[in-house]
Amino acid sequence: MRISPEQIDQLASGLPGMGRDPAAVRLRVETLEHLLERAFTIPGINRKVGMDALLGLVPVVGDIATAAMGAWIVWEARNLGMSKWQLARMMGNVGFDTAIGAIPVVGDLFDFAFRSNTRNLAIIRRHLDKHHPATVVVDAAPLSKS
Numbered sequence: 001m002r003i004s005p006e007q008i009d010q011l012a013s014g015l016p017g018m019g020r021d022p023a024a025v026r027l028r029v030e031t032l033e034h035l036l037e038r039a040f041t042i043p044g045i046n047r048k049v050g051m052d053a054l055l056g057l058v059p060v061v062g063d064i065a066t067a068a069m070g071a072w073i074v075w076e077a078r079n080l081g082m083s084k085w086q087l088a089r090m091m092g093n094v095g096f097d098t099a100i101g102a103i104p105v106v107g108d109l110f111d112f113a114f115r116s117n118t119r120n121l122a123i124i125r126r127h128l129d130k131h132h133p134a135t136v137v138v139d140a141a142p143l144s145k146s
Contacts, residue, residue: 022132056111070094
């Protein structure tokens with residue numbers, strides 16, 4: 001039995017964050033960026049790191065895996081209809097991160113400092129805020145205790 005694209009869209013629209021609409025894409029990209037760049041905190045120095053830095057410690061396989069996840073973010077941006085210039089800039093961020101990250105030791109240290117996925121998320125957010133203002137998310141700052 002063949003499933004039509006319309007049926008897939010109907011199924012996906014019922015699941016949170018699984019649709020093709022800009023709000024769902026924003027949610028997926030923000031979630032992946034959080035996982036890749038700031039999912040964990042290093043005790044003692046309170047530095048947030050993610051799977052990009054941790055998988056980068058695994059030679060070759062880790063760099064390929066994180067490059068693939070970064071490329072997926074660019075693919076999602078392409079589906080949003082972003083310009084070729086924005087996509088090229090995003091691919092440049094992923095390519096630069098992958099190339100330098102592949103260098104033993106130096107690349108591992110570089111992964112802690114250069115956050116290509118965070119940079120790409122900023123490009124996507126600017127596009128969505130301009131072209132799809134309904135997707136804007138207001139982050140509430142935590143209230144300070146006085």
